[in-house]
Amino acid sequence: MKIEHIAIWTLHLEEMKAFYEKYFSAKAGKQYHNSAKQFTSYFLSYDEGPRMELMYRPGMSQSSGSTDLTGITHLAFSVGNRATVDQLTERLRRDGYVIAGEPRVTGDGYYESVILDPDGNHIEITE
Structure with a gap:
């Protein structure tokens, strides 16, 4: 058994893609567009692991972005090593994205940073 894909509702479909x-x-x-349901989506594939489905429908409201709610709280991308975590974090910072957690070793031994995607979802960048 494996996770096939994870879906994310967004108000900014093209920007998120x-x-x-x-x-x-x-x-x-x-x-993909279903005009009867006013639903549009993209599936995003990666070299390994599950796909991500980005979904949009008019009339949705923005999530609070809080990590204190039940449900999925973040996505984590493994980039292979600490240097790449640092480089990607700095690239995102230069491009104006919010760095929610600076690169560090966590209590459970991960080297990671945390950034916010265009919709405010927490994304961990791990080694």
């Missing part, structure tokens, strides 16, 4: 393509090497499939 471009973000994950640019910084996390996602490969977007063809846009």
Whole structure:
């Protein structure tokens, strides 16, 4: 058994797609649109692991972005080593993204930073 994909509702479909393509090497499939349901989505694939589905429908409201709620709280991307964690974190900082947690070794032994994607979702960048 494996996780096939994880889905994220977004108010900024094209911006989110471009973000994950640019910084996390996602490969977007063809846009899917269901006009009857006013639903649009992209599946993003990575070299390994599950796909991500970005979904949009008019009339949605923005999530609070709080990590104190039940449900999925973050996504983690492994980039291979500490130097790449540092480099990608700095690249995102220069490009104006929020760094929610500076690179560090966590209590459970991960070397990681935490950034916010365009919708404010917490993304861990791990070695």
